[in-house]
Amino acid sequence: MATRATSGAGGPRRRDRLIREREHDTYKSRGKLPDPTVCPECEAVFRRGRWRWGTAAFDAPRTMCPACRRVADRYPAGYVEVRGRLLDARRDEILHLIQNIEAREKSNHPLKRIIETEEGEDGIVVTTTDMHLARNIGQALRRACQGTVNYEYTKEGNVLRVTWEG
Helix, strand or coil: CCCCCECCCCCECCCCCCCCCCCCCCCCCCCCCCCCEECCCCCCEEECCEEECCCCCCCCCECCCHHHHHHHHCCCCEEEEEECHHHHHCHHHHHHHHHHHHHHHHHHCCCCCEEEEEECCCCEEEEECCHHHHHHHHHHHHHHHCCEEEEEECCCCCCEEEEEEC
């Protein structure tokens, strides 16, 4: 006769209790930051659980925000590849559109920034500190210039690759 493993309460022991991390992002804070905390690089303020633009006391604690850490480490959360014949004809317009999307997003969300814009013969590659910014750039290109957009998330779910071709 087979024996059953039991817990102290007499019921069967559960082995499915191992909680696995669904998303691992080394740039998220491990603990709660003091309120307010100021980023020494960009002067964003961590207040009431999120980073915002604003002011804080001169002697407020200083910690680099996740966006500034990503920029310093050159570790993007989003990639936007722009290529195709339409890019050749409207390169300046497309670059301005990308810059305007970043400016609009960054005005409300300090963690949404462009790390770098690389222009090459094949096209343009834009790296971002936030995958939502990459997605919004792809959507804006689709609305403004048509073409096709492809969104590819990594298995971990913390990096997005957007490809627009027009």
